[in-house]
Amino acid sequence: VVWVDAHADINTPLTSSSGNMHGMPLSFLVKELQPYISKLPGFEFIKPCLSAKNIAYIGLRDVDPGERYIIEKLGIQSFSMSEVDRHGIKDVVEKAMHYLDPEGVKPIHLSFDIDALDPSLAPSTGTPVPGGLSIREGNYICEELAATGRLTCVDIAEVNPSLGNERDNLITVNSALSIITHCFGGRRQGTYPKNYQIPIPTHTNHVAPPPS
Numbered sequence: 001v002v003w004v005d006a007h008a009d010i011n012t013p014l015t016s017s018s019g020n021m022h023g024m025p026l027s028f029l030v031k032e033l034q035p036y037i038s039k040l041p042g043f044e045f046i047k048p049c050l051s052a053k054n055i056a057y058i059g060l061r062d063v064d065p066g067e068r069y070i071i072e073k074l075g076i077q078s079f080s081m082s083e084v085d086r087h088g089i090k091d092v093v094e095k096a097m098h099y100l101d102p103e104g105v106k107p108i109h110l111s112f113d114i115d116a117l118d119p120s121l122a123p124s125t126g127t128p129v130p131g132g133l134s135i136r137e138g139n140y141i142c143e144e145l146a147a148t149g150r151l152t153c154v155d156i157a158e159v160n161p162s163l164g165n166e167r168d169n170l171i172t173v174n175s176a177l178s179i180i181t182h183c184f185g186g187r188r189q190g191t192y193p194k195n196y197q198i199p200i201p202t203h204t205n206h207v208a209p210p211p212s
């Protein structure tokens with residue numbers, strides 16, 4: 001699991017100071033944390049299915065104390081914005097992928113919280129944090145994961161058109177579309193459909209020369 005997010009979203013119900021569930025999803029899924037999670041009525045369907053060693057964060061910049069402790073205690077691989085600044089996005093993606101799967105054989109789940117991007121690119125979201133990924137860095141992550149041929153599952157979180165004005169909505173949705181396009185194999189160098197051919201002039205598609 002490659003978790004691209006400004007936040008770690010790994011609070012337990014007891015470490016969370018906000019009580020907001022959107023800051024807790026990973027704690028319900030990570031096997032190692034189950035002793036710290038009490039039964040939540042209505043959420044019995046959730047199966048802890050993730051090992052700490054199979055998660056890599058990219059883009060963190062707002063991590064609560066309990067979350068930081070959990071990340072260190074469980075040894076979860078995390079590339080905060082400091083690492084992105086220090087090493088650049090190419091290194092960070094390479095390191096994350098090598099850590100998760102040195103042989104390069106496992107299927108990849110990408111969880112992309114739109115608030116990983118800088119708020120200037122994703123203003124319509126609930127918990128924006130300044131100093132985020134550029135669209136180039138976001139797209140690069142997706143291009144690289146798609147190019148492995150093993151990107152089997154993607155979720156985009158926290159796009160919230162009820163926040164901000166129409167312009168904010170448009171900017172946010174366009175960023176999300178760009179991220180999704182690159183997950184589906186869109187490349188900035190351009191693409192063409194399979195079996196593409198350069199059109200040959202015939203009498204039906206003849207393009208008249210411009211008037212001189």
Ligand SMILES: NC(=[NH2+])NCCC[C@H](N)C(=O)O
Pocket residue numbers: 007008009011016017018019020022023024062063064113115126127158
């Ligand atoms: N998915 C999100 N927007 N998460 C933000 C979480 C913020 C904060 N760490 C909390 O637990 O409340």
